[in-house]
Amino acid sequence: MIHQYQLNGYNIVLDVNSGGVHVVDDITYEMIQMLTPPLRGACPKDVADRLSEKYTKQEIAEAYHDVYTLYENDILFSDDEYEQFSDMMVSSPVKAMCLHVAHDCNLRCSYCFASTGDFGEGRKLLDAETGKKAIDFLLVQSKDRRNLELDFFGGEPLMNFGVVKEIVAYARSKEKEYHKNFRFTITTNGMLLNDPVIDYINQEMSNVVLSIDGRKEVNDRVRVRCDGSGSYDSIVPKYQRLVEKRGQDQYYVRGTFTKYNLDFAKDVMHLHELGFDQVSVEPVVSDPKLPYALTEADLPRIFEEYETLARQLIEKRKKGEGFNFFHFMLDLDQGPCAIKRLRGCGCGNEYVAVTPDGDIYPCHQFVGMEEWKMGSVLDNTFDLKKKSYFAKANIYGKEGCKDCWAKFYCSGGCNANNLQYAGDVLRPHKLSCELEKKRLECAIMMKAAMADES
Amino acid sequence: MKHIKTLNKANLKKSAAKGGCGECQASCQSACKTSCTVANQKCEHAK
Numbered sequence: 001m002i003h004q005y006q007l008n009g010y011n012i013v014l015d016v017n018s019g020g021v022h023v024v025d026d027i028t029y030e031m032i033q034m035l036t037p038p039l040r041g042a043c044p045k046d047v048a049d050r051l052s053e054k055y056t057k058q059e060i061a062e063a064y065h066d067v068y069t070l071y072e073n074d075i076l077f078s079d080d081e082y083e084q085f086s087d088m089m090v091s092s093p094v095k096a097m098c099l100h101v102a103h104d105c106n107l108r109c110s111y112c113f114a115s116t117g118d119f120g121e122g123r124k125l126l127d128a129e130t131g132k133k134a135i136d137f138l139l140v141q142s143k144d145r146r147n148l149e150l151d152f153f154g155g156e157p158l159m160n161f162g163v164v165k166e167i168v169a170y171a172r173s174k175e176k177e178y179h180k181n182f183r184f185t186i187t188t189n190g191m192l193l194n195d196p197v198i199d200y201i202n203q204e205m206s207n208v209v210l211s212i213d214g215r216k217e218v219n220d221r222v223r224v225r226c227d228g229s230g231s232y233d234s235i236v237p238k239y240q241r242l243v244e245k246r247g248q249d250q251y252y253v254r255g256t257f258t259k260y261n262l263d264f265a266k267d268v269m270h271l272h273e274l275g276f277d278q279v280s281v282e283p284v285v286s287d288p289k290l291p292y293a294l295t296e297a298d299l300p301r302i303f304e305e306y307e308t309l310a311r312q313l314i315e316k317r318k319k320g321e322g323f324n325f326f327h328f329m330l331d332l333d334q335g336p337c338a339i340k341r342l343r344g345c346g347c348g349n350e351y352v353a354v355t356p357d358g359d360i361y362p363c364h365q366f367v368g369m370e371e372w373k374m375g376s377v378l379d380n381t382f383d384l385k386k387k388s389y390f391a392k393a394n395i396y397g398k399e400g401c402k403d404c405w406a407k408f409y410c411s412g413g414c415n416a417n418n419l420q421y422a423g424d425v426l427r428p429h430k431l432s433c434e435l436e437k438k439r440l441e442c443a444i445m446m447k448a449a450m451a452d453e454s
Numbered sequence: 455m456k457h458i459k460t461l462n463k464a465n466l467k468k469s470a471a472k473g474g475c476g477e478c479q480a481s482c483q484s485a486c487k488t489s490c491t492v493a494n495q496k497c498e499h500a501k
């Protein structure tokens with residue numbers, strides 16, 4: 001399977017099954033469009049005839065020689081040999097948990113998927129005993145996996161900071177006995193950060209996600225306190241202090257863009273200007289009827305904005321001032337293995353969410369949907385039938401994914417978004433698909449542009 | 455090659471043979487939490 005496209009002056013050919021990325025000239029681009037595998041040693045006559053209207057015989061022969069060399073090296077028109085791994089798409093140990101330490105929040109962001117923090121279940125905090133039971137669950141269910149991830153999530157987790165510390169201490173006390181390595185992360189809105197909290201996070205958390213949407217007017221339109229006032233002025237200096245003290249790149253400032261800021265490249269650049277070099281700004285996913293929702297009508301504008309952002313990032317990188325934009329990060333040589341790409345996000349299989357009541361859900365986005373509850377860490381119930389269902393929610397199980405060129409990059413999309421906005425876990429949310437494909441095209445083009453420099 | 459510049463050396467197919475150890479980061483734990491992206495994760499063995 002081939003995906004070819006032109007962007008920012010580059011002719012790009014992606015060989016889907018091998019992951020080979022090729023930048024080609026015009027004759028080769030046109031030739032590849034006309035070819036159908038299997039290829040033979042000489043250019044097919046009908047292809048050569050069509051190209052001869054624009055190109056010489058020698059040019060056609062040379063271009064075909066290059067194409068055929070890649071074909072023989074199995075990095076162009078390469079076969080799909082992944083079906084043999086389909087038996088690896090089975091129930092796996094649980095190795096990652098989103099622990100909801102607070103179903104409460106000190107902000108009232110209008111787009112919050114958690115119903116301003118309580119997930120529609122009432123405001124409550126996780127108690128330490130339930131938190132420790134969640135750790136016990138993870139220690140047992142992770143079986144032979146050594147690296148365990150625990151994300152302190154909310155609501156706003158710092159509203160329950162004492163319990164966070166208790167749980168971290170408890171988990172650390174079990175690492176040796178169970179031969180595990182805990183990696184903690186925390187996702188915060190920043191309001192309650194102060195020096196002692198910052199120092200604790202920087203010491204214990206392998207990653208920290210700091211929520212902010214970008215420019216002051218953009219952030220403060222949506223990310224507001226209970227009294228309606230904006231959060232920007234309070235959080236920016238705290239984030240700057242945390243990142244300065246952290247002194248490494250394992251963090252993200254993370255924003256959401258909506259219909260209100262389709263010029264979100266400006267927000268990405270603004271966050272960089274504030275001194276942050278690990279930036280993620282992501283599309284809101286919501287009911288299309290809501291005023292801030294992104295819809296298919298917005299796609300051309302969003303695509304244009306992603307292209308603008310990509311060009312600006314290229315310029316920055318060429319000047320040695322580059323920074324990471326999460327959705328354009330792509331390592332063409334050392335990314336995740338094909339098995340991980342086939343499996344997808346792992347929601348409900350390798351990854352679960354646990355609520356303040358100890359209830360287990362497939363992921364944080366499913367919390368509050370009673371029919372998707374998988375069990376409880378309090379009585380050690382765990383619905384293995386649901387787990388097996390999610391294990392099969394990979395690109396071979398989802399509508400259209402098997403034949404999509406982006407399958408090894410997005411891996412089937414977000415199961416929760418699929419369910420909420422496309423009606424079924426196994427039916428990809430088309431708007432998200434389109435955005436993902438555009439981001440990938442931009443990310444690959446950026447690689448081409450940077451290779452041009454070297 | 456005169457007509458083609460290939461940007462990467464790795465072949466995804468080869469990564470499948472020894473892949474699937476499951477020790478790498480779950481994608482939603484990195485930053486996204488709403489928009490699944492898997493390809494921008496790192497292989498645990500490439501760190």
